[in-house]
Amino acid sequence: MYGYGTGMTGWGFIAMAITQLLFWGLLLGGVALLVRYLVRSHHDANLPPTRQTPQQVLAERLARGEIDEAEYQRRLTTLRSS
Known part of the structure; x- marks a missing residue:
């Protein structure tokens, strides 16, 4: 019952691929922002008074x-x- 028998057309696969790309893009972007924030916080803590x-x-x-x-x-x- 997998594949074409489920009624998903080519547009369904395209929408699923775009959704997956958006998900991974947002996830990686969030990780990058978190790392940038943590590195900046660590750098600011090491500044001389x-x-x-x-x-x-x-x-x-x-x-x-x-x-x-x-x-x-x-x-x-x-x-x-x-």
Whole structure:
């Protein structure tokens, strides 16, 4: 009962082939978009942080204990005057 006995004409086979091509095209396109999104997300996560201002770097050095408060104030005054 398979084949021509089912009543499917040439147009039915063409419609089935076009539908199958559309299905696979959409599926592969969706996979490509998903891969592009995942690669872009991974790339954005590896970007260096935004550049810090000199005042922020100085404040972090004070917080880590690399400089004392007097040194911090002296350098901060120098930064603000220039």
